[in-house]
Amino acid sequence: MSTAEVVLAILRARPAHGYDVKRDHDDWFPDARPLAYGQVYATLARLERDGLAEVVETRIDGGPERTVYAVTDAGRARVRDWLSEPAPAGSAGADEIVRKAVAALRTGGDAAGFLQGQRLAHLRRMRELTDVGPGADPAARLARDHLVAHLDADLRWLDLAVARVAAADGASAKGQPTTTQEAAR
């Protein structure tokens, strides 16, 4: 994820100090990895250095000093440009399952077992994500919908992979050479 642009978008919604930026980020993307404080402050410093955000206030509310940042015109333009550009098609998120499945097949490992286990892990995660009931905040559901759609795409691939491996095993049982069989030699 483009952390700098997301932080700018948060600042565009309202001026905020580091703590609020982290909290807003984690609210916006409840299923993503929480933003680390170190990353928030490093990003804010970089955005300020690049003229995309600026310090508008330094607050001391009885606690530690808090620096409030706001987006600059250049920052607003960056957010606008970022939103107008499509993200690269395709996701690297599924690479690990593809790597494992191919490695299992190539090495004569239990590809079918791996695929079944992965399928179950995906379905269980999808169940957690979809078990929200009606009336949930639509904005909060958008990020979750995206994750569900990706899980669904992975699941379709897993279903296809299970069928392919089963077909290959069937061919293997009939004496026809298959990738699995060749690899196992």
Add this chain to the structure above:
Amino acid sequence: MTGTVETPVVELHGIEHSYRRTVALRGVALRVLPEEVVAVTGPSGCGKSTLLHVAAGIVRPQGGLVRLLGQDLDRLDETERTRLRRRRVGIVLQFGQLVPDLSVLDNVALPLLLEGHDRQAARTAAASWLERTGMDDARDATPAELSGGQSQRAAVARALVTGPAVVFADEPTGSMDTLGGELLLDLLVGAARERGASVVLVTHDNVVAARADREVRLRDGVIETESVLR
């Protein structure tokens, strides 16, 4: 779920069924517990719809035992099976399967009317379910005037109007867009859970399957995997 030893609402043992030369089910065994939501999944032609029709008592299998709500279906004649289905079972098929000559309201009231309920009471109950499914504006329409999604919502209302102990649904969101399907599932699964009914869902859609407590996956007429999802 309540109780320590639960009597399954659906019990299938060694179910065998074929259509001409095509074997649909080969020795399938399945138990569905009270309040459980079970998704039956698998590739096209794996036997999942046949399994649902057998479990719901719509199709008599050529072999094996079907016990529905504690009743051995083989020991019931056609009238008794129909009565059991009408009173305690809700069924939602892929395209709604509404009676074309009746209004939507009368379609939903039909299971109650066939059971001899007072017409006004049946229509009041039906109207309440149509409201809950967001279909109250279409109560006087005929099925031909409904979209696929509306037909499905009416079918869900009809399946739930009798307060069934188990609902069988075959691809209930098959003719719906994502959001419409999500709302329909919220309604179907939500109402079933609220009333302690079980649901058996046949689906090829993983998002639908993920709503279940358990997934039963078929391949070539046999159960390939059974997985607890919750």
